[in-house]
Every structure is written in C-alpha cells, then in structure tokens.
Amino acid sequence: MRLNGKVAxxxxxxxxxxxxIALRLARDGADIALVDIQKDQIDAVAREIAALGRRASVYxxxxAKRDQLFDAVAQADDKLGSFDVMVxxxxxxxxxxxxxxxxxxVDRILRxxxxxxxxxxxxxxxxxxxxGRRGKIINACSIAGHxxxxxxxxxxxxxFAVRALTQAAAKELASAGITVNAYCPGVVGTDMWVEIDKRMAEVTGAAIGETYQKFVGGIALGRAETPDDVAGFVSYLASADADYMTGQSPMIDGGLVYR
Ligand SMILES: NC(=O)C1=CN([C@@H]2O[C@H](COP(=O)(O)OP(=O)(O)OC[C@H]3O[C@@H](n4cnc5c(N)ncnc54)[C@H](O)[C@@H]3O)[C@@H](O)[C@H]2O)C=CC1
Ligand SMILES: CC(=O)C(C)=O
Structure with missing residues (x-):
C-alpha cells in the first residue's frame, strides 16, 4: 500500500x-487525524477508519482559528507520530x-x-x-480557482487565492523538502452543491436541480464527480509518486474546464 506508515x-x-479523502488515504495505508467543526461527523468517520484497521484521532x-489548527496538528503529531501529510x-x-x-x-468566506x-x-x-521531516501539503482548490x-x-x-498560496508556499518550502500542491474538483455531488443549487434557484429563479444539471451537462465524462474521484488523486499527491511535483493545482473535473 502506497501510504503505509504515513500519517495524514x-x-x-x-x-x-x-x-x-480520509477513507481513501486510510485504505492506502495511512493513519488519519480528522479535523472538523462537526464532532459527531468526525467521530463517525473515525469509526469507519478503525473498521479498515487504521488508527484515527479526532480534533x-x-x-479559521489559527491557534486551534496549530493545536490539532501538534496533538495529531504527538498521538499518531510521524505526521507527514496535511490536507x-x-x-x-x-x-x-x-x-x-x-x-x-466576505469576511467569513475569506477567513x-x-x-x-x-x-x-x-x-x-x-x-x-x-x-526535521519532509512533508506534503495538499490544498482544496476548485475549477473556480481557474x-x-x-x-x-x-x-x-x-x-484563486488558494492557487496563489499553493505556488508561493511551494517555492518557499522546497528547500525544507516540503511539497505543496492543490486539487481542483469540478462538480462533486456533496451537500455543498445541494446548497449552491438551492441558492442559485433563489437568486436566479431557476428550478431546484436546474443549475446542478446545467453544470453536470458540461462535463465531458458525462456524470457528476464523486468524492472518490477526488480522493484517488489526493492519495497520489500524498504518495512518493508525486515527490517531483510541487506548486501545481490541476483540474480533476471529468473534463469540464480546460486551461
Ligand atoms: N463540492 C464541490 O463540487 C466542490 C468542492 N470543492 C472544495 O472541496 C472542499 C470540500 O467540499 P465539500 O466536501 O463539497 O463540502 P461540504 O460542505 O460537503 O463539507 C465541508 C466540510 O468542511 C467542514 N467545515 C466547514 N467549515 C469549517 C471550518 N471553519 N473548520 C473546520 N471544518 C469546517 C464542514 O463541517 C464539512 O464537514 C471545499 O474546500 C470546497 O470548496 C472544490 C470544487 C468543487
Ligand atoms: C463548488 C465548486 O467549487 C464548484 C465550482 O462547483
């Protein structure tokens, strides 16, 4: 398994x-620290990871709160050891x-x-x-970052700002052996898109489902993306196979946007 011995x-x-992503990295051999504002949800994912035979810890x-994130990273490193991948x-x-x-x-989304x-x-x-460790940092961008x-x-x-941070961090951290890349999904059928579609309907008068279907209709591969479609690519970015890649934000969108 390509992530054996890794902690993400x-x-x-x-x-x-x-x-x-958490489940895929665990299936590929990593132990996982789970961070979210929704405790019940990460507790449930931790149980799924334990059932795969990997260790999980929840924070x-x-x-948006710098101290909370620093604490979570430090605790995860102490508890799981050898923290090497940050998503x-x-x-x-x-x-x-x-x-x-x-x-x-605007303040909320920027934060x-x-x-x-x-x-x-x-x-x-x-x-x-x-x-004194090398490491991989992987950021969520989007086709909306292009x-x-x-x-x-x-x-x-x-x-767009995430893409800029990814490029700048890649340049600043390369000498420490840290790579920084991003993934740019297209239209993934998660709660986020349910909300986007609902708000689009309110703002434009479109029917519920219409905006989502319009976006999905532009995808060359002919279907909406799933979290697993994204997760396989993130697992690659986390692996040694991506050691020579840094500062990149590729589209993983089924052929929706071409740059
Ligand atoms: N769904 C899509 O089509 C696309 C999503 N993305 C990006 O992928 C990432 C994940 O998106 P989805 O899974 O679709 O969203 P989602 O809304 O389904 O899940 C987001 C998760 O982040 C957590 N979260 C939100 N604010 C947080 C905070 N301040 N601190 C800690 N956790 C927080 C939520 O509790 C939730 O568990 C986002 O960065 C999104 O912008 C990018 C392109 C397309
Ligand atoms: C949510 C998102 O990033 C898009 C463009 O669908």
Whole structure:
C-alpha cells in the first residue's frame, strides 16, 4: 500500500470530499487525524477508519482559528507520530451577485477558505520543520480557482487565492523538502452543491436541480464527480509518486474546464 506508515491530517473530514479523502488515504495505508467543526461527523468517520484497521484521532477545530489548527496538528503529531501529510480541505461556498455581497459574508468566506488554508500551511510546515521531516501539503482548490463563476464570484476569488498560496508556499518550502500542491474538483455531488443549487434557484429563479444539471451537462465524462474521484488523486499527491511535483493545482473535473 502506497501510504503505509504515513500519517495524514484532513480538515473538513466530517463529510463530502474530506470524508472521501480520509477513507481513501486510510485504505492506502495511512493513519488519519480528522479535523472538523462537526464532532459527531468526525467521530463517525473515525469509526469507519478503525473498521479498515487504521488508527484515527479526532480534533474539533475551526480552520479559521489559527491557534486551534496549530493545536490539532501538534496533538495529531504527538498521538499518531510521524505526521507527514496535511490536507487543507475544509471550505465553504457562497452564492450571491457581487454587488450584493456583504462585508460579513466576505469576511467569513475569506477567513475559512483563504486564512484557513494559510494557517494549515503554517501549522503543517512548522511541525514538519520542528521534527526535521519532509512533508506534503495538499490544498482544496476548485475549477473556480481557474475561472471566475457568475454568482460564485467571491468563492472563486478565494480559490484563486488558494492557487496563489499553493505556488508561493511551494517555492518557499522546497528547500525544507516540503511539497505543496492543490486539487481542483469540478462538480462533486456533496451537500455543498445541494446548497449552491438551492441558492442559485433563489437568486436566479431557476428550478431546484436546474443549475446542478446545467453544470453536470458540461462535463465531458458525462456524470457528476464523486468524492472518490477526488480522493484517488489526493492519495497520489500524498504518495512518493508525486515527490517531483510541487506548486501545481490541476483540474480533476471529468473534463469540464480546460486551461
Ligand atoms: N463540492 C464541490 O463540487 C466542490 C468542492 N470543492 C472544495 O472541496 C472542499 C470540500 O467540499 P465539500 O466536501 O463539497 O463540502 P461540504 O460542505 O460537503 O463539507 C465541508 C466540510 O468542511 C467542514 N467545515 C466547514 N467549515 C469549517 C471550518 N471553519 N473548520 C473546520 N471544518 C469546517 C464542514 O463541517 C464539512 O464537514 C471545499 O474546500 C470546497 O470548496 C472544490 C470544487 C468543487
Ligand atoms: C463548488 C465548486 O467549487 C464548484 C465550482 O462547483
């Protein structure tokens, strides 16, 4: 198994893509630290990981709060040992016309999607360096980090920022043996998309399901993405096979966006 002996921390691991990543990394041999604001959800994922024969530990932490994330990383390293992979997956979406975005909404999404990734990079790199270890940092970007989407404009801006942080961190941390990459999913059928579709319906008058189907209709492979589609790629990024890759944010979207 390609991740035997590795320890990975996944944020936003309670559901959706984060849960899929945590389970896949565990199936590939890693022990997993699960971070989320929803305790019941990460407890349930921890039980699934234990059933796979891997160790799991849970940390209730808000990625927007730097101290909480630093604590979670340090505790995970102490408890599971040899922490080597950080997956900054947690994120939120917001649907609103740019002209209607309020300071409170913008502040919230920037704190979770941008600062949360920055604190995750800082926490992981600090821990790797303090132990004199190489490491891998993997960030959740999106096709919206390559193209600004109408009504998802502020969300798109946060994902462009994740791509910039990924490139800059890759350059700053390479000499310490730390690689930094991102994954850019397309349309994954998680709760996030249920909410996006519902808000799109409210804002545009579209029927429920219409926006989702319109996006899915543009996918060359002809179906919506699943968390497992994303997780296999993240497992590759976490593995030694990706040792010579850094600063990249590739699309894993079934052929929806071409850059
Ligand atoms: N669903 C999709 O189509 C796509 C999702 N993405 C990105 O993938 C990532 C995961 O998305 P989904 O699984 O779809 O979302 P989701 O909404 O289904 O799950 C997000 C998880 O993150 C947790 N979370 C939210 N805020 C948090 C915080 N402040 N601190 C800690 N945990 C927090 C939630 O409790 C939840 O468990 C996000 O960064 C998202 O932007 C990117 C492209 C497409
Ligand atoms: C949620 C998301 O990133 C998109 C563009 O679907």
């Amino acid at each position: 921390l996944v944020t936003g691991a309670g559901q959706g893509i984060g849960r899929g 209730v932490a808000d990625v 900054n997956n947690a994120g939120i979406a917001q649907v609103a016309p740019l002209l209607d975005a309020t300071p409170e909404q 979770i999607n941008v600062q949360g990734v920055l604190w995750g990079i800082q926490a992981a790199a600090t821990q790797f360096k303090s132990r 193209e600004g989407y109408a009504l998802l404009g502020v969300y798109s801006a946060t994902k």
